[in-house]
Amino acid sequence: MSPSRARATTALALLLLATTACTAAEHESTPAPHSPPAFRQAEQLRLPLDAYASTMAETHVMEDAEDILMRRCMAGLGMEWQPLPRVDARDDEPPNFRRYGAEEAEVGRYGYHPRPDPPSVVRRNRAWDEREALPVEVQRAAYGPSGKGGCRRTAQRQLVGDTAQPDYQAFNRLTGKALEASRRAPEVRDAVREWRTCMTKAGFDYPDPLAAASNARWQTEEPTPAERATARADMTCQQSTKVVKVWSAAETRIQRRLIGENAGPLREAKARKDRWLAASRRVLDRGDG
Template identity: 75%
Template sequence: MPPSRARTTTALVLLLLATTACTGAQHESTPAPRSLPVSRQARQLRLPLDAYASTETETYLVEDAEDTLMRRCMNGRGMEWKTLPPVAVQDTEPPNLRRYGADEAESAHYGYHPHPDPPSVVRRSRAWDAREALPAEVQRAAYGPSGEGGCLKTADHQLVGDTPLPGHRTFNELTGKALETARRTPEVRDALRRWRTCMATAGYDYPDPYAAAGNKRWKTAEPTPGELATARTDVTCQKSAKLVTVWAAAETRVQHRLIRQNADRLREAKALKDRWLAAARHVLSHEGRTSHQHHLSDQ
């Protein structure tokens, strides 16, 4: 894996620490959706700490700016460098998808299985795969012997000088703490109890939505009828218990408190993130690579 790919997706990987793990595998035979099957509730769910982590769109934006500068560097060395194809706005996941359990729209189609990557994500992934097969000479020019040199290092310096990459350690620590703290509040415990009662009435015995999603029975190539039925009942019970609404409200209060308690650490992390984003927008606007994808990051 080329190093820039690993670095700029770090925030996305870390976000999974605070979300439900998906089970099962994706298969080429499954048709990719036109856009992600995500509910309105999931797309609208925002939490205070979101401001301190990179969204998928922001990650792609920085990646594209870095890639544009790498192309300039590689061309200067007499080598071709194909920039990555863009990812469409509708193909990016909202930051809190599955945070409190299965999403209604996803579960209707895929149960607890991960949805297939949409077309623009597939194209970008294939472009990364193609880079892993580049000749050794091109790899060295792009990344240097260490994997962090070459035109990658040149591009980063042109982008932000000596500004370090945004760290997400603080965000990860606090978002995980907020999730669990909110889970222990009386109102969330009550909502989870209502959810369990609803599930039990339908014949299911799970302590919480995470356990339902993580059942080893769902480790199949495709969602089974039993998995689909469970997932649909799960989200129906979430709605009747108002689980997501109650949990999100409780966590919002917890996150506001944690932000006040960790203001200096978070302010520093956000300043680094904002510096990279501003530099990326500047590069892309001057290179003519602005698109609806990049404008979304301003919202």
């Protein structure tokens, strides 16, 4: 069986931390009358631990280079291998998108729902699905009987020799720890308290932005009018209280401390990732001729 498609390592699953907060009932009688201007802070947000994981764009680079080498290996076995369609650089989601709740630019349209995948991402996901349906003999040649061999393993050895694949265990542990610690920082609590007051005046009752974004009521196929109204008020209040600016500053301080305390494992993880990335870029620079 082919390996699962890669996902962003700056896990959007961090939003699940919000489910530990109780979500209070909102009052929909006074929705925000207008959608605020496009909210771009999340797209520009960078945190110190980002250096120790791969962005989605970097993950694509490594996958694309591996594909080129796999195609050559499969051709040697008399089999065709279709590389994944490339993703447009503009379509890669920022690494910390939605880290502090809903940070969508188009909340008036999508509420807390994610924006639809852009065409280049749709094409790549479809290609991954098609790989899952490849004939057994092709999958065995590509991935070996265990899913960890075949031409994929050959391609990886050509890329980096015996260097193990990037390991994000330390990053995942520390980025979750930093987010939880930053929620308890006094300045973040003050900013969230101001946000909650702003939301209450608009007719909504939530303890913090993560709770608003993770309300189970929003688990619908399409965003509802109530969801859009809540998200618009949320964005207005986040902007007026500067929640993201305050929260990210607190988390930046905490992440720097954690990096100092875990320098060894993080340095080793980054060196491994950087070696894979550099080797992959060399393959892409040469192309598949």
